[in-house]
Amino acid sequence: MNSYDTIIIGAGHNGLVAAAYLAKKGKKVLVLERRDIVGGQVVTESFGDGFSVDSLHAGGTLRPDIIKDLKLASFGLGVDSIRKPFISLQADSDPLILDADPAKAAESIKRFSEKDAAAWPDFIAFMEKTSVFIHAANETIMPRLPRNFSITEGYGLAELGLDLRLMGGTDMMRIIRGIPMTADEFVDEWFESDVVKAAVASLGIHGLTLGVFGAGTGYALMHNWANRGGLSHLSVEGGIGKISEALAGAAKSFGGEIHTNAEVKQILIKDMRATGVVLSNGEEIAASNVISAADPKHTFLSLVGAMELPPEFVWNVQSIKMRGSVAKVHLLTDGKHGIPEGTVALAPSIKYLEKAYDAAKYHGISENPYLEVTTSGEVVSIHFQFAAYKLKDGDWKSEGAKVEKIAIDTLAEYFPNLKSSILNKKTLTPLDLEQTYGLTEGDLNHGQLMLDQFMFMRPIPGWSNHKTPIDNLYLCGSGVHGGGGVSGASGRNVVKVLK
Amino acid sequence: MLQLKNTPFHERTSALCQPQNWRKWAGYFVVGSYEHTIDREYWAIRNSAALIDVTPLMKYIIKGPDAARLLDRVTTRNIQKMSVGQVYYTGWCDDEGKMIDDGTVARLDETTFRLTAAEPNLRWLTMNAVGLDVQFEDQTDRVASLSLQGPSSRSVLKRVCESDLEGLKYFRLMKNKLGGAEVTISRTGYTGDLGYEIWMDAKDAIKVWDALMEAGQDYGITPVGILALDMARVEAGLFMLDVDYTSAGHAWIESQKSSPFELGLDWTVALDKPGYFVGRKALEREKKEGSAWKLVGIEIDWVGMEKLYAEVGMPPQIPGTAIRASMPILVGNVQVGYASTASWSPLLKKYIALAHLQKPYYELGTDVRMEITVEHQRKHAPAKVVKLPFYEPEWKKK
Numbered sequence A: 001m002n003s004y005d006t007i008i009i010g011a012g013h014n015g016l017v018a019a020a021y022l023a024k025k026g027k028k029v030l031v032l033e034r035r036d037i038v039g040g041q042v043v044t045e046s047f048g049d050g051f052s053v054d055s056l057h058a059g060g061t062l063r064p065d066i067i068k069d070l071k072l073a074s075f076g077l078g079v080d081s082i083r084k085p086f087i088s089l090q091a092d093s094d095p096l097i098l099d100a101d102p103a104k105a106a107e108s109i110k111r112f113s114e115k116d117a118a119a120w121p122d123f124i125a126f127m128e129k130t131s132v133f134i135h136a137a138n139e140t141i142m143p144r145l146p147r148n149f150s151i152t153e154g155y156g157l158a159e160l161g162l163d164l165r166l167m168g169g170t171d172m173m174r175i176i177r178g179i180p181m182t183a184d185e186f187v188d189e190w191f192e193s194d195v196v197k198a199a200v201a202s203l204g205i206h207g208l209t210l211g212v213f214g215a216g217t218g219y220a221l222m223h224n225w226a227n228r229g230g231l232s233h234l235s236v237e238g239g240i241g242k243i244s245e246a247l248a249g250a251a252k253s254f255g256g257e258i259h260t261n262a263e264v265k266q267i268l269i270k271d272m273r274a275t276g277v278v279l280s281n282g283e284e285i286a287a288s289n290v291i292s293a294a295d296p297k298h299t300f301l302s303l304v305g306a307m308e309l310p311p312e313f314v315w316n317v318q319s320i321k322m323r324g325s326v327a328k329v330h331l332l333t334d335g336k337h338g339i340p341e342g343t344v345a346l347a348p349s350i351k352y353l354e355k356a357y358d359a360a361k362y363h364g365i366s367e368n369p370y371l372e373v374t375t376s377g378e379v380v381s382i383h384f385q386f387a388a389y390k391l392k393d394g395d396w397k398s399e400g401a402k403v404e405k406i407a408i409d410t411l412a413e414y415f416p417n418l419k420s421s422i423l424n425k426k427t428l429t430p431l432d433l434e435q436t437y438g439l440t441e442g443d444l445n446h447g448q449l450m451l452d453q454f455m456f457m458r459p460i461p462g463w464s465n466h467k468t469p470i471d472n473l474y475l476c477g478s479g480v481h482g483g484g485g486v487s488g489a490s491g492r493n494v495v496k497v498l499k
Numbered sequence B: 001m002l003q004l005k006n007t008p009f010h011e012r013t014s015a016l017c018q019p020q021n022w023r024k025w026a027g028y029f030v031v032g033s034y035e036h037t038i039d040r041e042y043w044a045i046r047n048s049a050a051l052i053d054v055t056p057l058m059k060y061i062i063k064g065p066d067a068a069r070l071l072d073r074v075t076t077r078n079i080q081k082m083s084v085g086q087v088y089y090t091g092w093c094d095d096e097g098k099m100i101d102d103g104t105v106a107r108l109d110e111t112t113f114r115l116t117a118a119e120p121n122l123r124w125l126t127m128n129a130v131g132l133d134v135q136f137e138d139q140t141d142r143v144a145s146l147s148l149q150g151p152s153s154r155s156v157l158k159r160v161c162e163s164d165l166e167g168l169k170y171f172r173l174m175k176n177k178l179g180g181a182e183v184t185i186s187r188t189g190y191t192g193d194l195g196y197e198i199w200m201d202a203k204d205a206i207k208v209w210d211a212l213m214e215a216g217q218d219y220g221i222t223p224v225g226i227l228a229l230d231m232a233r234v235e236a237g238l239f240m241l242d243v244d245y246t247s248a249g250h251a252w253i254e255s256q257k258s259s260p261f262e263l264g265l266d267w268t269v270a271l272d273k274p275g276y277f278v279g280r281k282a283l284e285r286e287k288k289e290g291s292a293w294k295l296v297g298i299e300i301d302w303v304g305m306e307k308l309y310a311e312v313g314m315p316p317q318i319p320g321t322a323i324r325a326s327m328p329i330l331v332g333n334v335q336v337g338y339a340s341t342a343s344w345s346p347l348l349k350k351y352i353a354l355a356h357l358q359k360p361y362y363e364l365g366t367d368v369r370m371e372i373t374v375e376h377q378r379k380h381a382p383a384k385v386v387k388l389p390f391y392e393p394e395w396k397k398k
Helices: A013-024 A064-069 A102-110 A114-139 A151-166 A169-178 A183-188 A194-204 A217-228 A241-253 A296-304 A311-318 A350-361 A400-412 A430-435 A489-497 B010-016 B039-047 B067-074 B122-127 B153-160 B202-215 B226-235 B280-289 B302-310
Strands: A003-009 A029-032 A044-046 A052-054 A086-088 A096-098 A257-259 A264-270 A273-279 A284-292 A326-333 A343-346 A365-376 A379-387 A422-428 A473-475 B021-025 B028-033 B050-053 B058-063 B087-093 B099-109 B112-117 B135-138 B143-149 B173-178 B181-186 B195-201 B293-300 B327-331 B334-345 B350-358 B367-374 B377-386
Touching: A003 A013, A003 A273, A013 A029, A013 A064, A013 A241, A013 A489, A029 A284, A044 A241, A052 A365, A052 A379, A086 A194, A096 A102, A096 A194, A102 A114, A114 A151, A114 A169, A114 A217, A114 A489, A151 A169, A169 A217, A183 A194, A183 A217, A194 A217, A194 A350, A241 A257, A264 A284, A264 A296, A296 A311, A296 A473, A311 B122, A326 A400, A326 A430, A350 A365, A350 A379, A365 A400, A379 A400, A400 A422, A422 A430, A473 A489, B010 B028, B010 B202, B021 B226, B028 B226, B039 B050, B039 B226, B050 B202, B050 B226, B058 B067, B058 B122, B067 B112, B067 B122, B099 B181, B122 B135, B143 B153, B143 B202, B153 B195, B153 B202, B173 B202, B181 B202, B195 B202, B226 B334, B226 B350, B293 B302, B293 B334, B293 B367, B302 B350, B302 B367, B302 B377, B327 B350, B334 B367, B350 B367, B350 B377
Parallel strands: A003 A029, A003 A284, A029 A257, A086 A343, A284 A473
Antiparallel strands: A044 A052, A086 A096, A264 A273, A273 A284, A326 A379, A326 A422, A343 A365, A365 A379, B021 B028, B050 B143, B058 B112, B058 B135, B087 B099, B099 B112, B143 B195, B173 B181, B181 B195, B293 B350, B293 B377, B327 B334, B327 B367, B334 B350, B367 B377
């Protein structure tokens, strides 16, 4: 039987980051991916002739130190150097165009509020500071609170506290206050125009099953801003899948192995210690360490099994809130869709966003959804919120058509040429996210980015340092602190924890 | 309003309970003592046959293909090894290896078990059953239980049971018929004497009671309350939840919790069974490193007691029942532990106690001193660590 130093379950970006770093350290690493392509959520796929799309995420950047350490540029990773604008569609007027250049953005804001235009550069400067803090937080391996709190484990957190303190009293307080706030309250402290407020606040609910009046969406706003590096997406040359390809290339160049079409069915455990994995074809592969980049619910309840785990731990894992409510609608057009380049959002007012969320609350599909649309030539990609994973009526085998119709009809009100330009369509429902991409309940973040599931409470309190009750089994997906976004922090951190 | 329940034997027990000495036990009224003094009840346990209503003991039926796996995971014993008709005494722990509760597991058939417990445990059982094919039924109210204890208990049962129970070994059970009712009889008890526990449908409770009382007349069968039982269990070295230890589920602070090793249950911790069970890692660690505490028996020196009382011109004063109070235990002038239940043993003619002592003072033969109050003054009576149980008659397991 083949034996490895480390087996990594899942070739998503975090799994690949971990693999590349470990392989670089000279470890014998094997990544097992159930799909036929690597990348997990960070994939560019073809759904037909000329219909190549960034399936789930329109953009993203790995943390610069990871790109540098792994020399990803030499493996074909290029990032679009110009950040395109964030465009907020309006029913009764020209859209609000928030250019990456604060001065240009302020010009557009002026049409809605002189005061907000004046506040914009300060806001951007503040958000840049929050991003520094979020990245510092994501780099910190969280101590296992409340258990095992020791000076050694608490050191990272203390250091983070110092980082925060060094930002100065005013900004520190503003960040701390912002964490539990609602996105609505967060933007309310800066702006008076509902249009400007909603455009920014939409980032606080992007990918979450929460409305802008939900506590903690202030944190999510900062989190998503930091991961995007701004309000709009920074797309990747040749598609986001290039990130995964570069990571895979780096991992292989250091001697790492990656097997696709290799679904892990079970993590082998002997005497409460992980010893390898079993594939769905029955093949057993031994390893000294196993790292799961799959979500914590799937990892513990399916791959490990509740019988191997302490009862309170199982209860905590069962209690992780997944509840995805994102659907994706991809359209191949003849190019005459009329949608401008950039990140185009349908987030016209605070109330509109909150009402869109109501549908998820009642296990339905938003009739007036919050949309975020990006284009890549002929391809139009629509991020649709909200479409609850657990539907009150009907199921996702049939309701995908409804999401598709609502998305197209809604967008066509702003872009009349859209409908006639469509040549091909591909809709991904929350169930597809679960079944195809392995995301429990279709949750892109491997667990909602909520206050009771963040930092030292991610994935569950007491187990926030990548370790698990099973010796030699570690977590490194988005469900661990550092995750949620394409930064690669979680995959980087697990390598530091691994002995 | 929260109302205490009466057991299915209430019609009989209430008619016999002279002092109206009722005690609360797990949501039920039970008889503390049937007479104004408990001597006759105590001696029935040791000399003849004592009939004790133990219905309030929590009873769970655990059924299904994974029932054995569940109990193997929850308890510290190796349940997979158990044969049908066997009964195990066991404790169960949280994942830190601290005791939650203790009771017996009876294997009624291949896939059906009965677990008894001092306190409600349904949530804990359910939490442990994630992914298992197993069902639970709380039978506490539906199944009545009587404990028939004492050297004559077998003779009494033989007169009234349809099937012979001569072959029923210690910690085994059998189905039987008694007074026209279907019953299960297990050779178990809480007295350390020869004894049986009889489990029946609540509707048959009175029938079974009457049949036993009639059959036992010639043997001096005596209804016995829980105060006399409390004395007998101390003699038998058996501890009690909430008296001698605190459930890990209720403890306010870490130091209130006890591991099975600390309670002297080393023999129930099957570290040789395969795979995970709740508390395993912590228990393995404790086994390796040794326990900080041990529950032991201590015998208080009577001559030493006499001396302390002589100072005030009195003979030693001993309460007539087991004392459920914490009494500090010292070596020199340093406190090294505490007694959690103390009792005069009428049979052994000794003042005995269950005591928690710190390492290394829990070794057999260690001389210690227990705090007593002599005419409102704190005194320290000499005592010695002795082997448990204090009393074990040869007929207990025969």
